[in-house]
Amino acid sequence: MKKVSILVPCYNEEKSLPLLYPELKSLMDANASYEWEILFVNDGSKDNTINIIKALRAADKRINYVDLTRNFGKENAMLAGFDYVTGDCMVILDADLQDPPSLIPEMLKYWEQGYDDVYAKRASRGKESWLRRNCSLLFYKILDQSTRYDVLQNVGDFRLLDRCCINSLRKIRESERYTKGMFCWIGYRKKELLFDRDERVAGKSKWGFWRLFNLAVEGITSFTTFPLRIATIIGGTVAFFAFITMFYYGMKTIIYGDDAKGFTTIIVAVLLMGGIQLLAIGIMGEYIGRIFNETKKRPTYLASHYNEDKLY
Numbered sequence: 001m002k003k004v005s006i007l008v009p010c011y012n013e014e015k016s017l018p019l020l021y022p023e024l025k026s027l028m029d030a031n032a033s034y035e036w037e038i039l040f041v042n043d044g045s046k047d048n049t050i051n052i053i054k055a056l057r058a059a060d061k062r063i064n065y066v067d068l069t070r071n072f073g074k075e076n077a078m079l080a081g082f083d084y085v086t087g088d089c090m091v092i093l094d095a096d097l098q099d100p101p102s103l104i105p106e107m108l109k110y111w112e113q114g115y116d117d118v119y120a121k122r123a124s125r126g127k128e129s130w131l132r133r134n135c136s137l138l139f140y141k142i143l144d145q146s147t148r149y150d151v152l153q154n155v156g157d158f159r160l161l162d163r164c165c166i167n168s169l170r171k172i173r174e175s176e177r178y179t180k181g182m183f184c185w186i187g188y189r190k191k192e193l194l195f196d197r198d199e200r201v202a203g204k205s206k207w208g209f210w211r212l213f214n215l216a217v218e219g220i221t222s223f224t225t226f227p228l229r230i231a232t233i234i235g236g237t238v239a240f241f242a243f244i245t246m247f248y249y250g251m252k253t254i255i256y257g258d259d260a261k262g263f264t265t266i267i268v269a270v271l272l273m274g275g276i277q278l279l280a281i282g283i284m285g286e287y288i289g290r291i292f293n294e295t296k297k298r299p300t301y302l303a304s305h306y307n308e309d310k311l312y
């Protein structure tokens with residue numbers, strides 16, 4: 001019998017889990033031709049989440065859990081899930097029921113047809129501000145244009161992955177993770193499903209503006225070095241015009257003499273150059289920071305328990 005794992009990263013989800021579990025239970029019971037596992041990864045929740053998970057496991061042995069030692073973020077929590085998941089395939093699901101479990105049977109159908117990565121694409125983006133929607137569009141455009149593979153838009157982490165994808169993902173151990181990009185990077189046979197994303201059932205989203213901005217920087221800097229190229233291009237262009245200007249004013253001074261004017265010109269030039277230089281250094285800094293973090297080779301997460309077993 002084939003085994004299907006459902007991976008649920010949880011951070012402060014004490015209100016959502018009691019609503020999520022009954023849905024998953026009825027799904028599992030309705031599809032008894034598969035063996036099921038629910039793997040909860042408790043990402044250092046500060047509320048009662050871990051106790052709720054333990055109580056659920058006490059009643060249903062199909063539930064396993066990994067307990068991380070602190071909050072490592074969803075990307076790392078998912079990697080922990082990839083490491084501990086035991087199924088022949090895995091569905092990544094948010095704890096807040098924003099990803100409808102009712103889509104899973106359809107994913108399984110395509111998996112049976114031989115697809116390795118069945119991902120759910122949001123038909124609409126729900127209630128979002130104009131700014132947020134367009135920032136996100138721009139972000140996907142940058143990534144897509146600057147990489148060799150297709151970067152999918154409006155696709156989250158909600159997807160079914162075959163064992164071959166799970167094993168490939170486990171090989172990617174980089175510490176600054178942008179998992180959505182990795183799903184595209186690994187390739188394999190992909191199939192798209194459309195769905196409407198619901199609002200959260202309980203609790204609130206952990207993604208404020210800054211977190212999204214950081215994720216975007218993470219995404220771009222860990223998948224493409226094209227900002228460095230932009231810095232080179234801007235630098236080259238400015239230097240070219242600076243050279244022409246220099247030549248022009250130099251000749252003018254030699255032919256017509258010096259007329260000590262042009263304070264504004266100097267200030268503008270200095271500020272513009274200073275600004276561009278700082279920006280370029282900042283971009284370089286992003287990459288150097290990434291190199292720094294990567295060279296430390298720290299584990300990407302630490303787990304204290306797998307089910308009742310203490311991990312050493």
Ligand code: UDP
Binds near residue numbers: 205
């Ligand atoms: N999550 C996590 N660690 C974190 C933040 C979030 O494991 O540091 C989990 C969270 O419990 C949920 C999923 O990631 O299951 C998606 O989080 P959220 O609903 O806050 O994100 P959104 O749906 O707004 O993208």
Ligand code: MG
Binds near residue numbers: 094096098200205
């Ligand atoms: Mg959510």
